Amino acid sequence: MPPIGTSSPHAPAPAPGAPDVRPEPGSGTRDERGNRHARRFGLPVATALVMGNIIGGGIFLLPASVAPFGTVSLVAFAVLTVGAIALALTFGRLAERDPRTGGPYVYAREAFGDFAGFLAAWAYWITTWVSNAALAVAAVGYLAVLLPAVGEHRWAACAAALVLQWLPALANFAGTRWVGAVQLVSTALKFAPLLLVAVGGLFFFDADNLGPFNASGQSTVGAVSAAAAILLFSYLGVESAAVSAGEVANARRNVGRATVIGTAGAALVYLLGTLAVFGTVAHEELVGSTAPFSDAVNAMFGGTWGGWAVAVAALVSMTGCLNGWTLLSAQTPYAAARDGLFPAPFARRRRGVPTFGVAVTVVLSSLLTVYNYASGSxxxxxxxxxxxxxxxxxxxxxxxxxxxxxxxxxxHERVNRVRLARDMTVSAVAAGFSLWLVAGSGYAAVYQGVLFLFAGVLVYAVMTARR
Structure with a gap:
């Protein structure tokens, strides 16, 4: 996912109630020196941005994560896709009305003031560095395919997860050139194992491997909700085009289209890949798998060579995701710090990278990784x-x-009432969908997440007092 920015990263935000006299979003953007440059994203690139950011590293472990629920998780995928497209349409309508860089941060701040903007940025920042910890844990599962000893000992796995987080951080400290080089290689390798399993797996599909429809012991609705809460991780990035609206040509028109097309394309890859893994790996084996795509290739072609090749590609891909998300998680507080909503050190940059934010991010994600391994989960x-x-x-x-x-x-007298009713319905579905996901997250996740959010309230109190 691209970074959350301010409404204009180089101009101060207007005071509440004051008119916004910043440049029209369609007139171009400026670099760090204030020089105007042309738009860079058309509809194809914006669509690729959405699809590429949605398809991250989590997909390589998600089939095993939802296997305990049974094939009801495929129903969860379908429901999740409907909700994700409702969110995509909502972001498209918001960007059509306010096509400035920033996405949820801009929309919340514009509608409800500084605190809502801060809360959106803070929660989004938490999402990014917690995702780093999750991606590192997922990568360890594929590292264990190559080095089995890593998967046999909890603390060896923890140490490997920490190394996988710090290596991308070092690339970020080196500057944006290194970040870009790592990202280019990892992106090229990302789609190879996904397409191999998603397409090739359909030729080796065996319905006997699917297992029970609902293996969770919950009601069908409860199982769908719980599976969807896990699967949402694979859809993070649906807001990518909206967040980067200031860089998209004809943003009022293209952001909405890119968001919907990219979300639908990613959903198709996800659904085919998960269905192929379910149909090629026996359910009992998949539940305990730490590298489901490797297991699927091994089942398809026999032996272990295919699984090793997929493990290498997946490991490189997820390291690249960590590389990009590390930069993203540093740029989010950087953008808010320029508006005075985050502590000033987060606005420091070196070689194009907010190095203070990178350091804070990798330390926090490392501590969270150690905590969750130490808890014995x-x-x-x-x-x-x-x-x-x-x-x-x-x-x-x-x-x-x-x-x-x-x-x-x-x-209302100045709007198309049919379009108004349609937008109200889509927005209501998106809101209900988001609330449903909160309920499906479970007590433990809500408990830890609320602690993180309440810590942000204290930070906001200090920041407003200093202002």
Whole structure:
């Protein structure tokens, strides 16, 4: 996912109630020296941005994460896709009305003031560095395919997860050139194992491997909700085009289209990949798998060579995701710090990278990783994913609420009533969907997530007092 920015990263925010006299979003953006440059993203690139950011590293472990629920998780995928597209349409409508860089942060701050903007940025920042910990844990599962000793000892796995977080951080400290080089290689390798399993696995599909429809012991509705809460991690990034609206040509038109097309394309890859893994790996084996795509390739072609190749590609891909998310998690507080909503040190940059933010991010994600391994949880990845599910719904809910506020408070006599009814329905579905995901996150995730959010309230109190 691209960074959350301010409404204009180089101009101070207007005082509450004052007119916004910053440049029109369609007139171009400026670099660090204030020089104007042309738009860089058309519809194809914006669509690729959304799809590429949604398809991150979590997909490589998610089939095993939802296997305990049974094939009902495929129903959860379908329901989740409907909710994700409702969110995509909502972001598209918000960007059509306010096509400035910043996404949920801009929409929440514009509609409800500084505190709502801060809360959206804070929750989004938590989502990014908790996701780093989750991605590192997922990568360890594929590292264990190559080095089995890593998967046999809890603290060896913890140490490997920490190394996988600090290596991308070092690339970020080296500057944006290194970040870009790592990202280019990892992106090229990301789609190889996904397409191999998603397409090739359908030729080796065996319905006997699917297992029971609902293996969770919960009601069908409860199982769908719980599975969807885990699966939302794979849809983080649906807001990518909206967050980068200031860099998109004809943003009022293209952001909405790119968001919907990219979300639908990612959903198709996810659904085919998960279905192929379910159909090629026996359910009993998949439940305990730490590298489901490697297991699927081994089942398809026999031996272990295919699984090793997929493990290498997945490991490189997830390291690249960590590389990009580390930069993202540092840029989010950087943008808020420029508006005076985060502590000033977060606004420091070196070689194009907010190094203070990188350092804070990697330390926090490392501490969270150690804590969850020390707690003895057998499914560390799922715990971390559910925390990000809860925190991600905060900016999503605030953005959806901003859209509902605009629709309810608007001058209805001047709008198309059919379009108004359609937008109200879509926004209501997106809001209900976000609340449903909070309920499906579970008590443990909500408990940890709320602690993180309440810590942000204290930070905001200190920041406003200093201002």
């Amino acid at each position: 057998a499914r560390v990845f799922e715990v971390l994913v559910l925390i990000t599910t809860f925190t991600a719904t905060v900016p999503y809910l605030l953005a959806t609420a901003a859209q509902l506020r605009h629709l309810v408070a608007g001058r």
